[in-house]
Amino acid sequence: MAITFLLELGLYLVLTRLPPQFIETFSGAAWTLGIIAPSAGLLHVLALTIGSSTSAEEYELGTADYWMTRPLKRSSYFLGKTVGGLVLLFLIVFTYSILSLSVSWYVFGPQSKVEIFPIALAASIASAAPFYAIGLAFGELLRRSMMSTIVAGAVFFASVLVETYANFVALIAGDLTLREVVRFLPSWASTGLTPTILTDALGLSLNTPGAPFTGLGAENLWLAAASIFIYSTVFFLIAWLRFRHSDVTRRAL
Amino acid sequence: MSKNPVVVVDSFTKVYGDGTRIGPITLHVGEGEVYGLVGPNGSGKTTTLRAILGLLKPSGGKVSVYGLNPYSHPEKVNQKIGYSPEIPNYPPFFTAEKLLRVTCNMKKIIGKDADNEVRRILDLTGLVNHADRKIGNFSKGMVQRLSIGQALVGDPPLLILDEPMLGVDPVGRAHIRDVLLQLRKQGKTIIFSSHELYEVQRLSDRVAMVYMGKTVFEDMVMNILNNSPETKVVAELVSEPDGKLAKALEEISGVLEVAFEANKVVISVDSSLDPREKIAEKIVNLGYGLREFRISQPSLEEVFINRVKESVSG
Numbered sequence: 006m007a008i009t010f011l012l013e014l015g016l017y018l019v020l021t022r023l024p025p026q027f028i029e030t031f032s033g034a035a036w037t038l039g040i041i042a043p044s045a046g047l048l049h050v051l052a053l054t055i056g057s058s059t060s061a062e063e064y065e066l067g068t069a070d071y072w073m074t075r076p077l078k079r080s081s082y083f084l085g086k087t088v089g090g091l092v093l094l095f096l097i098v099f100t101y102s103i104l105s106l107s108v109s110w111y112v113f114g115p116q117s118k119v120e121i122f123p124i125a126l127a128a129s130i131a132s133a134a135p136f137y138a139i140g141l142a143f144g145e146l147l148r149r150s151m152m153s154t155i156v157a158g159a160v161f162f163a164s165v166l167v168e169t170y171a172n173f174v175a176l177i178a179g180d181l182t183l184r185e186v187v188r189f190l191p192s193w194a195s196t197g198l199t200p201t202i203l204t205d206a207l208g209l210s211l212n213t214p215g216a217p218f219t220g221l222g223a224e225n226l227w228l229a230a231a232s233i234f235i236y237s238t239v240f241f242l243i244a245w246l247r248f249r250h251s252d253v254t255r256r257a258l
Numbered sequence: 259m260s261k262n263p264v265v266v267v268d269s270f271t272k273v274y275g276d277g278t279r280i281g282p283i284t285l286h287v288g289e290g291e292v293y294g295l296v297g298p299n300g301s302g303k304t305t306t307l308r309a310i311l312g313l314l315k316p317s318g319g320k321v322s323v324y325g326l327n328p329y330s331h332p333e334k335v336n337q338k339i340g341y342s343p344e345i346p347n348y349p350p351f352f353t354a355e356k357l358l359r360v361t362c363n364m365k366k367i368i369g370k371d372a373d374n375e376v377r378r379i380l381d382l383t384g385l386v387n388h389a390d391r392k393i394g395n396f397s398k399g400m401v402q403r404l405s406i407g408q409a410l411v412g413d414p415p416l417l418i419l420d421e422p423m424l425g426v427d428p429v430g431r432a433h434i435r436d437v438l439l440q441l442r443k444q445g446k447t448i449i450f451s452s453h454e455l456y457e458v459q460r461l462s463d464r465v466a467m468v469y470m471g472k473t474v475f476e477d478m479v480m481n482i483l484n485n486s487p488e489t490k491v492v493a494e495l496v497s498e499p500d501g502k503l504a505k506a507l508e509e510i511s512g513v514l515e516v517a518f519e520a521n522k523v524v525i526s527v528d529s530s531l532d533p534r535e536k537i538a539e540k541i542v543n544l545g546y547g548l549r550e551f552r553i554s555q556p557s558l559e560e561v562f563i564n565r566v567k568e569s570v571s572g
C-alpha cells in the first residue's frame with residue numbers, strides 16, 4: 006500500500022523533471038497519469054494481495070471458527086468478506102486517485118476533464134476485479150495468505166510477461182493472430198481497461214495498441230468488459246464453491 | 259434413551275485429506291445431560307465436535323442436532339449452540355467486554371439487552387474486574403473462561419466445550435467446574451471433551467470414550483462405575499481371613515477373584531450376577547465376623563484403560 010503512494014509521488018517527481026515543452030502537451034491531463042500508471046501492475050498486485058488475505062487470513066488467525074459458529078448464513082459471511090475486501094480496495098484506489106488529482110493541480114496548474122474522475126475510479130475498480138477474485142480463490146484454496154499472494158502474483162506476472170512477449174513478437178513478425186490470442190489472458194483487459202477509457206475520454210488517440218499505457222483500442226472495450234466479467238465471475242465462483250464445500254480448517258487438504 | 263435426543267452422532271466417520279481416518283463414532287446426547295467425550299489426544303474428539311457444529315463435512319454416517327443436519331444448516335444449528343473451541347483464538351487487541359459485545363451483536367442482542375447480557379456473563383465467569391483488559395494480556399485460564407463466556411451469550415440451550423480445562427491452573431479449573439455445574443443446574447445440555455478422566459468423572463452424567471478414532475463405549479457414568487468388572491467388594495473382618503474362606507467364597511457364582519489384605523477380603527465380582535448378599539452371608543455364617551462391607555468403585559480411568567486393552571486385544 007505504501008508502495009502505491011510512493012509510486013504516485015515518484016511519478017510526479019519524474020514528470021516535473023521532464024523538459025517543459027514535452028510536459029505542456031499533456032499537463033492539463035496529468036492527473037490521469039496517476040491513475041493509469043498503477044493500473045499497469047501495482048493495482049492488480051494490490052487487488053490480489055487483498056483478495057488473498059481476505060479469504061485466507063481468517064483461517065490463519067484461527068478466527069474462522071468464531072465466525073462460522075455464529076448464526077450466520079455461509080453466503081452472508083462470504084459476501085460480507087468479499088464486499089469488505091472490495092471496499093478496502095476502493096478506498097485505496099480513491100485515495101491515490103485524489104492524490105494524483107491534487108498533486109497534478111498543485112504542480113501543473115488547473116486540470117481539465119475532471120468530470121471523468123468518477124469514470125476513472127469505476128474503471129480502476131472494475132479492472133482490479135479479476136485479480137481480486139483470483140487472489141480470493143487462491144486464498145480459499147491454499148488457506149495461506151502469503152502463499153496465495155505469491156501464486157496469484159505469479160499468475161499475474163506470467164500473464165503480463167506472455168502478453169508483452171506475444172505483442173513484441175506480433176510487432177516484429179507482423180502476425181496479428183498472436184494479438185488475438187493475447188486477449189484470452191487475464192491481464193489483457195485488467196491492465197488495458199483504464200488507460201483505454203481514459204485516453205478515449207480525453208480524446209487522445211495514441212493508436213499504438215499494445216504499447217504501455219495506451220490501452221487496448223476503444224473498439225475492444227466490450228471485449229475487455231466481457232473478459233473482466235468472465236474472469237471475475239469464474240474465480241469468485243471457485244472461491245465460493247471451495248468455501249462452501251470444504252471443512253473449516255487451517256489445512257488446505 | 260429416555261430424554262429427548264439433542265445430538266445424535268451415528269457411525270460418523272471422517273477421512274481427512276492426508277488419509278487420517280476417524281470413526282466410526284456414535285453418541286447420543288439427551289436434553290439436559292452433561293456429556294463427557296473422553297479419550298487421549300488425537301483420538302478424534304475435536305473432529306467429532308466440529309462435525310456437530312457443521313464445521314466439517316462427515317465422510318460417512320449421520321450427525322444431527324435438534325433434528326437438523328448441521329453441515330447443511332449451520333446458521334440454524336448455531337442459533338442454538340454456544341461453542342468454546344479447543345484453542346480459543348480471539349483478536350488480541352479486543353477487550354473482554356468488546357468480544358462479548360461483538361458476540362451479542364452477532365446474536366442480535368442489542369441496546370440494553372446487550373448491556374445486561376455482557377454484565378451477566380462477566381459476573382458468571384468472574385471476569386468483571388478484567389472487562390477492560392485486552393485479551394492479549396490474559397492468562398490461559400482467563401482466556402478459557404472468556405471463551406466459555408462468549409459461548410454463553412444469548413443463553414443457548416446447547417453448549418459445546420472443547421477441552422475447557424486445557425492449560426488452566428487448579429484454581430481456574432475449580433472456577434470453570436463451578437460454572438459448568440451451575441449451567442447443569444439450569445438444565446443446559448453440555449457436551450465437553452477432555453483427555454482428563456478425573457474431570458469428566460466429576461462433571462458428567464454420561465460419557466463416551468473414544469480411542470484411536472473409535473467409540474470404545476458410551477454409557478451413564480453411574481452405570482460404568484457400578485457395573486464394571488473393576489468394581490470390587492471389600493469386606494473387613496473381625497478375625498483374619500484364610501484359605502478356607504477363600505475357597506468358600508470362590509464357590510459363589512459371580513465371584514471372580516478373592517484376595518486378602520490383612521483383615522480385608524477384596525473380591526472381584528461379576529456385577530450382573532450381583533453376589534453381594536451371598537458373600538456377606540457366607541462370611542457371617544462361617545464365623546469370621548463382619549466389621550465393614552462396601553463396594554469399591556474404580557476410577558473412570560481404570561475402566562477406560564481396561565476397555566482399551568480389551569478392544570485392542572479382542
Ligand SMILES: Nc1ncnc2c1ncn2[C@@H]1O[C@H](COP(=O)(O)OP(=O)(O)O)[C@@H](O)[C@H]1O
Nearest residue numbers: 254256274276278298299300301302303304305
Ligand atoms: N484438518 C485435518 N487434516 C488432517 N488431519 C487432521 C485434521 N484435523 C485433525 N486431524 C487428525 O485427526 C486425528 C484426530 O484429531 P482430533 O479430532 O483433533 O483429536 P482430539 O481432539 O481427540 O485430540 C489426529 O490424528 C489429527 O492429527
Ligand SMILES: [Mg+2]
Nearest residue numbers: 303304344421
Ligand atoms: Mg481435541
